[in-house]
Amino acid sequence: MNNNSPWLHQLQRTRGIDKLMSDVQTDVAVVGAGIAGVMTAYFLLKNTDKEVTLIEAYRVAHGATGHNAGQIVVEFEKEFHTLVSEHGLDKAAHAEKMVRSAWVLLDEIYQDANLETPMSSFMGYNGYATVDRIIEELKNNALRIESDIPVFPIYIDENAMGLDQIPHEYKSLYSLVPQENILSLLETKDTQYIGVMSERKGCVNSAMLVEEVAGYLLSKYAGRFSLFEESPISEVVLEENGGYLKVEGQKLNAKKIILCTNGFEKFSINNTVGEEIDTKFHHMVIGNIGYMAGYLEELDHPPMALQYHDVKQIEGGHKELAYQENPYPYVTRRPFELEPDIKHNLVCAGGPEQNIEDTTVYSHSAAFMDRALDDIEDFLQETYENAPKGYIDFKYKWHGLMGYTPTNMRVIGEEPKNKVLMYNLGCNGVGILTSIYGAKRISQIVSGEKLPISLFDPKDSYGIKTTDLD
Numbered sequence: 001m002n003n004n005s006p007w008l009h010q011l012q013r014t015r016g017i018d019k020l021m022s023d024v025q026t027d028v029a030v031v032g033a034g035i036a037g038v039m040t041a042y043f044l045l046k047n048t049d050k051e052v053t054l055i056e057a058y059r060v061a062h063g064a065t066g067h068n069a070g071q072i073v074v075e076f077e078k079e080f081h082t083l084v085s086e087h088g089l090d091k092a093a094h095a096e097k098m099v100r101s102a103w104v105l106l107d108e109i110y111q112d113a114n115l116e117t118p119m120s121s122f123m124g125y126n127g128y129a130t131v132d133r134i135i136e137e138l139k140n141n142a143l144r145i146e147s148d149i150p151v152f153p154i155y156i157d158e159n160a161m162g163l164d165q166i167p168h169e170y171k172s173l174y175s176l177v178p179q180e181n182i183l184s185l186l187e188t189k190d191t192q193y194i195g196v197m198s199e200r201k202g203c204v205n206s207a208m209l210v211e212e213v214a215g216y217l218l219s220k221y222a223g224r225f226s227l228f229e230e231s232p233i234s235e236v237v238l239e240e241n242g243g244y245l246k247v248e249g250q251k252l253n254a255k256k257i258i259l260c261t262n263g264f265e266k267f268s269i270n271n272t273v274g275e276e277i278d279t280k281f282h283h284m285v286i287g288n289i290g291y292m293a294g295y296l297e298e299l300d301h302p303p304m305a306l307q308y309h310d311v312k313q314i315e316g317g318h319k320e321l322a323y324q325e326n327p328y329p330y331v332t333r334r335p336f337e338l339e340p341d342i343k344h345n346l347v348c349a350g351g352p353e354q355n356i357e358d359t360t361v362y363s364h365s366a367a368f369m370d371r372a373l374d375d376i377e378d379f380l381q382e383t384y385e386n387a388p389k390g391y392i393d394f395k396y397k398w399h400g401l402m403g404y405t406p407t408n409m410r411v412i413g414e415e416p417k418n419k420v421l422m423y424n425l426g427c428n429g430v431g432i433l434t435s436i437y438g439a440k441r442i443s444q445i446v447s448g449e450k451l452p453i454s455l456f457d458p459k460d461s462y463g464i465k466t467t468d469l470d
Contacts, residue, residue, distance in 0.1 A: 155175050352372040
């Protein structure tokens with residue numbers, strides 16, 4: 001298969017498909033049944049008395065949610081100190097605290113719905129190959145401590161070159177240890193790594209998680225919740241006190257419309273009572289295709305998640321693929337039940353990305369790029385100590401479309417040109433926790449709760465001036 005995701009391979013779906021076959025009236029229409037959409041429906045149903053309808057162009061969890069890395073991590077696409085310099089310490093700290101709070105929200109969901117989808121939570125590690133990169137993390141942690149955000153230890157090779165470059169005020173934020181300790185945590189023998197930071201991480205099959213939550217909502221809120229799949233939208237029409245979605249000749253009428261998509265869908269937005277939104281929306285998110293591969297091994301190591309920053313060898317990778325300015329390939333490991341009662345570890349790795357200017361041409365059925373697989377295999381062989389020696393038999397090779405806003409922050413909240421329209425979208429490269437927090441925030445807004453201004457609010461290139469938020 002060209003795009004063989006382990007999450008969809010493992011998905012055991014038992015319910016049928018309901019399509020939108022007639023006009024429907026609802027309080028809130030949620031567009032997109034990935035993790036953002038399903039979790040938005042969950043919190044709306046739990047925290048409000050609204051009737052909620054979830055609509056999906058294809059099937060639940062078969063978009064980015066079924067084609068991701070399956071990592072749970074608190075992470076932004078910008079350094080914390082950069083967010084502080086751009087927005088101030090209070091707003092940056094509030095954003096990180098809110099995303100961290102999603103760990104508690106995720107536990108709440110598991111308890112409320114009695115979920116059975118396996119989830120692993122553990123201490124993961126990020127490795128660094130340069131003192132300059134370590135200083136960035138120390139700067140981040142110093143600001144976090146100032147904001148009463150807990151931080152985890154940073155360890156640095158006691159014999160590393162350039163230790164004298166580390167500012168004295170960061171001395172209490174790290175410990176010097178033998179390099180072998182660092183390499184052991186990173187499960188590597190590659191001596192380019194001179195620092196490591198620990199961080200709470202997790203692994204989950206997000207497709208299984210979302211499908212199970214959807215089933216729970218259909219049962220728990222049978223009188224207030226509807227789910228329509230294979231019902232693509234062609235137009236979003238916004239009026240003064242509501243709007244509707246055009247779906248293959250039918251209308252889904254709603255008082256609120258919430259877009260929980262990648263932002264790449266082929267629908268138009270018609271705001272009948274204000275300024276034009278359509279062009280802004282379709283430039284709100286830019287995309288990359290992320291490539292991942294996984295293989296099976298014996299169940300003889302615990303779950304883990306590792307990132308390797310400043311990787312030298314990936315900089316020489318294929319020029320057709322895009323690598324970030326500070327590339328960080330990653331490796332995860334978690335128990336994986338391939339067949340009933342037969343468990344292995346699934347080891348996944350990723351890092352290569354391909355820029356895509358016109359995201360509407362992306363296809364989930366497109367061929368997996370051999371060049372990406374070569375780069376993943378080369379990285380594993382050179383860096384990951386427990387990788388099979390020689391040929392790696394990748395059982396799964398998959399790719400997914402990842403959406404990033406121009407500000408590299410998720411967009412959560414009301415469209416300022418017409419508050420009938422709301423968003424919980426973007427930045428889904430690290431999207432599980434941010435999607436869950438965004439879902440909770442959406443439910444608070446819909447319920448009428450007054451919330452503090454947030455970095456997640458639609459702003460700047462989304463049609464509202466930054467000064468309006470200050």
